[in-house]
Amino acid sequence: MMECELLENCGFFKKYAAVNEKACANYRETYCEGKGPVRKECRRKQYRDAHSAPPPDDMLPNGKMLFS
Numbered sequence: 001m002m003e004c005e006l007l008e009n010c011g012f013f014k015k016y017a018a019v020n021e022k023a024c025a026n027y028r029e030t031y032c033e034g035k036g037p038v039r040k041e042c043r044r045k046q047y048r049d050a051h052s053a054p055p056p057d058d059m060l061p062n063g064k065m066l067f068s
């Protein structure tokens with residue numbers, strides 16, 4: 001299955017991929033690479049669809065905000 005079309009430009013990974021490689025790899029596998037039904041539940045994607053704008057970089061794929 002194809003990965004999320006937004007992955008290359010996803011602000012969350014751009015900001016945090018180097019900071020916390022392991023956590024980001026887990027999020028990517030779970031949400032972005034289509035391994036399991038949870039992919040459809042990416043809150044970052046849902047936010048973008050609802051607001052026609054990208055979510056804050058600090059929003060996790062599960063919808064929680066870092067540093068809030």
Ligand code: SF4
Nearest residue numbers: 004006007010032042
């Ligand atoms: S976090 Fe969500 S929006 Fe970003 S690349 Fe992964 S599935 Fe797509």
